[in-house]
Amino acid sequence: MRRSEFLRAVEDEFGPRSVALMNDLVLGPVGNRTATDALDAGVAPRDIWQALCAETDVPPERRYGVGRLEPRRR
Template sequence: MRRSEFDRAVTDEFGNRGNAVVTDLVLGRFGDRTPAQALAAGIPPREVWLALCVEMDVPPERRYGAGRLEPKPR
């Protein structure tokens, strides 16, 4: 997952609250860092996304593949 895909997944899942979730929610899994701090520390976006999903009780069916771009037409 790229950072742009992470951003898209957050927006798709949390809408207008997405920015607040990324900057305010503390994730114990990453040493009590927010998702924004975890990303800045070099933790891969996919790991941050999955930890965020667990913390926010995002259903498993919405955790994988979120934020991916639609395939380009051939």
């Protein structure tokens, strides 16, 4: 998962709450950091996405694939 895919996934899943969650919610699995701090520290976006989903009780069926780029059309 790329950083851009992660940011799109957060926006798609959380909408208007996404900025507050990224900046305020401390996530234990990524070193007791916020998602923003974890990104800045070089933590893999997929690891942050999984921690964010677990902490906010996102159902498993929405944890994979959200924010992925659409395939290129040929």
